[in-house]
Amino acid sequence: MSKRPWDGIISEEEQRAYRAAGFGRSGGIGTRPALLIIDVQYRTVGTRPMPFWEAIREFPTSCGETAWAAVGHMVPLLAQFRQKGWPVLYPHVAPKVATEGGRLAAKVPAIMNIAANGYDFVAEVAPREGDVLIPKKHPSAFFATPLVSHLIDLGVDTLVVAGCSTSGCVRGTVVDAFAYNFRVLVAEDAVYDRSVVSHAVNLFDMSEKYADVAPSADIIARLATIGAPAQSTGA
Amino acid sequence: MSKRPWDGIISEEEQRAYRAAGFGRSGGIGTRPALLIIDVQYRTVGTRPMPFWEAIREFPTSCGETAWAAVGHMVPLLAQFRQKGWPVLYPHVAPKVATEGGRLAAKVPAIMNIAANGYDFVAEVAPREGDVLIPKKHPSAFFATPLVSHLIDLGVDTLVVAGCSTSGCVRGTVVDAFAYNFRVLVAEDAVYDRSVVSHAVNLFDMSEKYADVAPSADIIARLATIGAPAQSTGA
Amino acid sequence: MSKRPWDGIISEEEQRAYRAAGFGRSGGIGTRPALLIIDVQYRTVGTRPMPFWEAIREFPTSCGETAWAAVGHMVPLLAQFRQKGWPVLYPHVAPKVATEGGRLAAKVPAIMNIAANGYDFVAEVAPREGDVLIPKKHPSAFFATPLVSHLIDLGVDTLVVAGCSTSGCVRGTVVDAFAYNFRVLVAEDAVYDRSVVSHAVNLFDMSEKYADVAPSADIIARLATIGAPAQSTGA
């Protein structure tokens, strides 16, 4: 592959160290993919593209313009899934209630007070009837949710991941998806974060250990090689 | 706090962005701590301190001298837990068998062929009778293991985390511990990794979102304020 | 103990067999109890006490008069928890949406079409502000829910279980609670089922292997021996 998002941040020597230790091979793809669009709600992108420092005045959890660029890359990916009839699932954050604080309320108290419209899905890539909505309260979309039960019911073997934040819910979800033995593809230009460095390093970590990380155009090309639409597992 | 491990890697502006968004408050500590020593086996440190490039010739998963420095910081932390009678648990990697490959064998095939002595615990901080051993097959020490059942049985409310790798099993375990609502303290000088940058950025991510990250000496001082030894939850 | 709910259903010889094999000892109680009131919604009791065959014409999932008798036994148990300030949690069934069918829709299709008022909590033992609501989609209240995270946050070590059905969600929840190492008390007269025999045998199974099963009055007396209200685990 040519230039990677972490080049210049992870040194060449460190990249060689991972090569020497045997990390970073491809996990391959299966034949029944599903798309996870994680937390793409106005609370993480803002109601319109704005520079980061302006965006966080609207929602403290907003990632600003970089988020909208990622949404743009989700559009053709989602279109491919729609066209093929492959499943699309939307792990997302539901509005917080007072008894749900736990450790999150301690670490990031601002998260407990987001305006209601912040929880709406971003229109450009919003769910439509038949999609699976997965409300979640923790970083991983698998933790304390029925996500894995849905994926088993759908007969999915490969997950394509888009959304945010790269260093938070995307990373947590990818680690669990790997542990469940799904093949995982992360669309590096369709995930976003509030930190450029943390975004890049988390892509590097995932690429070395848990997932195949690639531009969305490459993922679309790779998925196009799958023969038939995903089938129900039923008899 | 004074200098942080990620200063110079995460820019000042990005750090200010997290402050402005409300991340990174302290999660506090409870009254019944347990210590997790994760994957501190010769396969991750080498049989003696060696430079990284020499160390990976012994075990491809070795982190070299930096790992031994971290072991040195674990010693007084472990001594405090021994002296107080607090629980110590050892999530660790058991030797791989052929049917267990799954996605791991695809991403990091070298991991399937480590010499048997690589799985021994490092003597300086090895388990003793009464400690809980948690063999694991996935990054998080909670995934597909009885770790949470043990912690509930022990009445633990706070986890102190040491071991490796910062960007792999430590990070995965901390994210899950946070989701389970344990208070989490990461000893920044007692966790180690093969990448300096990834180590620092993962400490930053955990500090902003999931855990209190501090030098082991600070953690020892903080734990010393807890009055009594942890008690069994039983009647 | 005097007469048990399963006497006359499980033969004396079989009961002796369990004694001889060493089953059925007491699991004891801890010091920080929580009450789980499972699925006590009009869909399982009917809008008023009715004989079973009449009740299922209102809601096919109704258990009829026997359910209302159990609700009567929950009232003093709940009052004790209110008075002591101990946590009360309400695992319950949320209205079904079409994409959530999975295996349940295949085994019990009638469950997919319950009228909306069937999902309301039964007023006599309904939640109040500050209680934790746990919507669930599977038999066990722990499966794919944040229940265990809440219990860890609350520092709970003992669960008292009421609700329905004895052979379904109560049983599934108790098996998981046992596996998580909580001490479990089942209030035998405050759980209910559509089958007298299955109710009794499931109480027997739980008593022998997973929980202490006793009349609610006995449980109230036992809990009254706990000194102080449950405390938050925080520092």
Added chain:
Amino acid sequence: MSKRPWDGIISEEEQRAYRAAGFGRSGGIGTRPALLIIDVQYRTVGTRPMPFWEAIREFPTSCGETAWAAVGHMVPLLAQFRQKGWPVLYPHVAPKVATEGGRLAAKVPAIMNIAANGYDFVAEVAPREGDVLIPKKHPSAFFATPLVSHLIDLGVDTLVVAGCSTSGCVRGTVVDAFAYNFRVLVAEDAVYDRSVVSHAVNLFDMSEKYADVAPSADIIARLATIGAPAQSTGA
């Protein structure tokens, strides 16, 4: 279906009640089955067929002659899976160590002291190279084990369950398998228990709510209709 194992134990009226409420439809089968042989170790059957009261003098957890009859029914089922090349997995109990007691040691203390040969697999249906061994510590074979990760890696959609005890680990595993959205078939003559009544009622419960329960010969006939061997999910 003709006579069911629970006829005469669950009354006709109660069976009609479940029919009226809409329970007990077939869950169907998929195309990629796996066989779970649960806890078929000498500790649950005895080293040879013996009457129950004699058998428990050898191992308190033994179920006696009825267990050996079930083993006999497993043999042709296992032969079908071997012939088709379908996956076979062995959830089983590993020898207990002192720190693992938890609630189990309280409820069934005899379980902590079983002779080592009791943990050997029963030769007639023992695992062979390539089978997946799943050591477990809790009733459900899914709880705190990588079972679901293995099933996802194998692309399994249907589980056939044999072993013991019907009211313990079989029941717990079936409830979780249902929640994960696997199709579940319980071989009623290839599962066993120490209580005749509890065995029958648990079969009834599973049949009404979670699984298709049938004689092993019927299951073999049904599986024979599946066209091709299960395939790896890989690309």
